[in-house]
Amino acid sequence: MTVEETAEKIRTMEIRGAGRIARYAAKALLDHSQTLSGRDMASYRKEMQQAADLLVSTRPTAVSLPNAVNLVMKSLMGVSDIKTAKTNLEERAAAFVRRSEEAVSKIGKIGARNIRDGDVVLTHCNSEAALACILEAHQQGMDIEVYATEVRPRNQGHITARTLSDAGIKTNFIVDSAARFFMKEVDLCITGADAITVNGSVINKIGTSQIALAAHEARVSFLVAAETYKFAPCTIVGERILIEERSPDEILSPEMRKELRNVTVRNPTFDITPADYVDLIITEAGVFPPEMAYTVIREQLHWDSSDLSSDYPYCEEE
Numbered sequence: 029m030t031v032e033e034t035a036e037k038i039r040t041m042e043i044r045g046a047g048r049i050a051r052y053a054a055k056a057l058l059d060h061s062q063t064l065s066g067r068d069m070a071s072y073r074k075e076m077q078q079a080a081d082l083l084v085s086t087r088p089t090a091v092s093l094p095n096a097v098n099l100v101m102k103s104l105m106g107v108s109d110i111k112t113a114k115t116n117l118e119e120r121a122a123a124f125v126r127r128s129e130e131a132v133s134k135i136g137k138i139g140a141r142n143i144r145d146g147d148v149v150l151t152h153c154n155s156e157a158a159l160a161c162i163l164e165a166h167q168q169g170m171d172i173e174v175y176a177t178e179v180r181p182r183n184q185g186h187i188t189a190r191t192l193s194d195a196g197i198k199t200n201f202i203v204d205s206a207a208r209f210f211m212k213e214v215d216l217c218i219t220g221a222d223a224i225t226v227n228g229s230v231i232n233k234i235g236t237s238q239i240a241l242a243a244h245e246a247r248v249s250f251l252v253a254a255e256t257y258k259f260a261p262c263t264i265v266g267e268r269i270l271i272e273e274r275s276p277d278e279i280l281s282p283e284m285r286k287e288l289r290n291v292t293v294r295n296p297t298f299d300i301t302p303a304d305y306v307d308l309i310i311t312e313a314g315v316f317p318p319e320m321a322y323t324v325i326r327e328q329l330h331w332d333s334s335d336l337s338s339d340y341p342y343c344e345e346e
């Protein structure tokens with residue numbers, strides 16, 4: 029798959045999920061590097077930068093995407109020999125993909141320790157990391173039951189329901205607005221994350237913050253399962269995470285919108301759950317309270333302020 033094809037699939041959400049987007053972007057850079065002739069360092073660097081820019085422009089919120097691209101592209105810093113540059117970049121990209129897959133499985137093992145036999149778990153959207161915890165608990169023989177939301181407008185909940193059903197897990201499929209109604213039957217909520225800011229706020233699929241609020245009200249634990257590269261270094265210096273707003277066509281057909289002349293359809297894809305409503309963040313490096321986001325960014329992402337002056341931004345300004 030070319031960089032352009034990967035970018036288009038990420039844009040249209042054929043490739044989706046913050047972790048998968050990051051892995052596909054790293055793989056696209058690796059493949060792109062292999063197609064380049066390797067004779068001229070300046071044009072290699074330029075072509076790779078264009079590919080990186082294209083990939084990052086596809087979706088603005090999941091910080092895993094710029095974090096992955098930045099990690100791969102940083103391998104070119106200070107390198108003038110093209111053979112070394114290509115080897116470094118391709119090795120880094122492959123290592124990122126490998127580590128990302130390992131991270132999901134580690135999160136599953138750590139997350140399962142937070143689930144007890146007999147628990148009823150609510151999850152929202154379709155998160156590999158959140159599902160890894162639930163599937164691992166089930167594989168360990170725990171008797172668990174899941175509430176999975178529909179996830180309007182893109183229905184990612186269908187994928188979640190299928191995965192859970194195929195695994196043999198008793199699952200209740202509910203519309204998003206039924207989450208509070210059923211919260212009294214739930215022992216804990218687990219969702220994924222598209223970005224986590226320095227103050228521990230979690231940006232995830234639209235509707236997540238309402239579920240967290242309902243969980244807080246009902247004294248139900250709210251856990252977030254996320255690889256460390258979902259933390260957003262740029263938020264240390266005050267940048268904000270841009271919340272993607274997708275086409276109104278995802279909600280109402282153009283014909284219907286034509287009829288509703290005075291109606292504007294709003295379609296934010298993500299919302300922000302404040303740290304106050306998050307009990308724990310489960311990462312591959314262990315479990316952290318949201319208040320430790322700064323430490324995770326400094327120690328796990330090895331961020332330092334010089335990264336801000338590099339060619340590549342970690343995320344965009346709002």
Ligand SMILES: O=P(O)(O)OC[C@H]1O[C@H](OP(=O)(O)O)[C@H](O)[C@@H]1O
Nearest residue numbers: 044045046047155156157220221233
């Ligand atoms: O990385 P993993 O845990 O798979 O998913 C994390 C999050 O990415 C998804 O975004 P979208 O469906 O691409 O908009 C959902 O918001 C999901 O919770």
